[in-house]
Amino acid sequence: MDKKLDRILRIYPKEDEKEYTLYILCENKPGVTANVSNVISRRGFNITSFIGAGTMTDDVYKIIIKLYATPTGLKGIVKQIAKLINIIEVKNSMSDEFVEYEMVLVKLTYSPDNHGDIFQVVNHYYGEIVDLSDNKLTVAFTGTPQKLDTILALIRHFGILDIVKSGIAVMRKYEENGITGTP
């Protein structure tokens, strides 16, 4: 644990960090995302993925955050986020309770020489060619974060010029209410 965290958590028991996922339903008002991320960052925890988008209900917004935190730290974060005025609901889960999906755009150096190797990976993982120009190729892959990690490992040696990840979309397996934004 680094120094800063150590200081912040000095009154809490020493704990290891784990990855958590937060689902947040909120009113679609300016400043909500700033408020939420502030609660996390001021405690010295790091966000690994942050996505926000509308829901089936107008004016209701869904934010999904993945972060590393200690269990005690997370408890505080959840309570403080719940306390924010424009927040409707906050839930946190561990990994076995949800499905995760992500999209990644990769730009590769392309030449007729490596055409075959590249397309073997692209076809095998159902990649979609979204742009091709002279010596650059942009492909979109979708899948679980673990699958995308594998793909990236396989194509790394082709020469990756740029990567953009969508952030991880997460859905709880066992629940319908709340998360869709429809009561």
Added chain:
Amino acid sequence: MKKMCGADILIQALLSEGVTVAFGYPGGAILPLYDRLCNCPIRHILVRHEQGAAHMADGYARASGSVGVAIATSGPGSTNLVTGLATAYLDSSPVVAITGQVERRFIGTDAFQEVDIVGITIPITKHNEHILSAGDIYAAVKRAFYLARSGRPGPVLLDIPKDVLMEECPFDPRQEVAIEGYNPITEGHGGQIKRAAKLLGQAKSPVIVAGGGVIRSRATEELIRLSRLLGAPILTTLMGKSAVPQDFEYYLGMIGMHGSQAAVRTLQNADVIAAVGARFGDRAVLSYKKFEKLARFIQIDIDPAEIEKTVEVDIPIVGDANRILTEINNRLATEEGEAAVVPKAVPRARPERYEGSGPLSIPAVVQTLSDRGGDCIVVTDVGRHQIWAAKYYSSPNLPVGLFITSGGLGTMGFGLPAALGAKLAHPERQVVLITGDGSFLMNIQELATSGHHDIPILVVVMNDHHLGMIRQLQDAFYKNNYAECTFPPGVDYVGLARAMGLDGTRVTDIGEVNDAVDRGLSSKKTFVIECIIESQENIPYQSYDE
């Protein structure tokens, strides 16, 4: 429907919330409001610095229990409110701040006096909002007042562009103030209340720790009832200092770093500790490690985020302290409950007394003030004088909830403006400000406000020619290296008061204090007593080690 400009709608909203006084300072972006404010029944107190406006609104709120209003212009006017808002936030005081903003078309262009005050105040307000159309003003103000005073109170800031204040729009006062994600819990959980009553009833030596929440929820009567039912001593935090009358038979003083020894020992010997509206702050707890081992804990707080924030508790109850205490008491007061209560000896309140003699010292002056037995509101600044005041000011007539101090943020300069705000909340009462030479100078300009608006208070400046608390820390932790903590003599505080059109007198001997206070209390203007303090006595530290 009648059309009105944004400024008029704002004033209608303030009036509908029962606002009679507001503290502020004009500037370009907020002028459309001032243009209309002078024709309305709200009394505007023109401060001399916006920080003063925020602290006055805070002092007014703490003393009256209703929302205090501060007004400032955009840019520097709004940033000057920041310390005051943070002070109110940490002590859960209901304040609504209204700031002017540059016109909508200039937002984001770094226009003259544009500052993102909503961004700046995110972590120090309970809520804040930009209002981007005149049609939104009324509902936003109603919402702001509701948020500021309900649940755990706190400051709310509304930022309104100049052209929104001037915009004409139809005015409809019948607007709903629903906030979907905000439902403060007031009623405690029945099962938890039952468990708490049982645990308390069976405890051999229960103690009650009362924090600022007792004052905010006006729960003193039920707290006293609980204490008598159980025969349990009441200890307070700094914020809870005036939660019970100082001569209440079970009141044993303040816990924490500079608390009373009796209180800390009582805490140590407890088997059940019921914390009511107290947030287990680091200064109150002394050592989290040792504190957690002391006893079994019951925590009553209106803010779910306070539950187990720092200390693990056995029985948490979220809700309004007054309601929860009432229910616990009702349970204990039944025959069944009474039978379950283990009888205990009645402790006798022994308010700490300062017995030291020698050259004029801060605690001696505080003891003299306390011995007068007055029913003044007491306001303090921040430093050694603050802690001495909390330790030794124990007039039995100190009104409940009216020992006003910046506990959470420890803001030097809070005292004078907060005292003026408190006086406006209770014009019929006398207000005594106990301040230090350092703190007093931080918002000294508000003496002019006191003269201008005829708000008389009594100021007792403990002039020890030191940032005394800094010196104490340097004694304790920096091998007496007194770096930058002394003020050379030469500042004449009585002269300062006179220069502001007020009056005062200097005191160098303890025997002169009472006469000076008599003079001050009968003065029609604010009166400054400068006590030349010779002693550099430090406040004792408490610990759990015997």
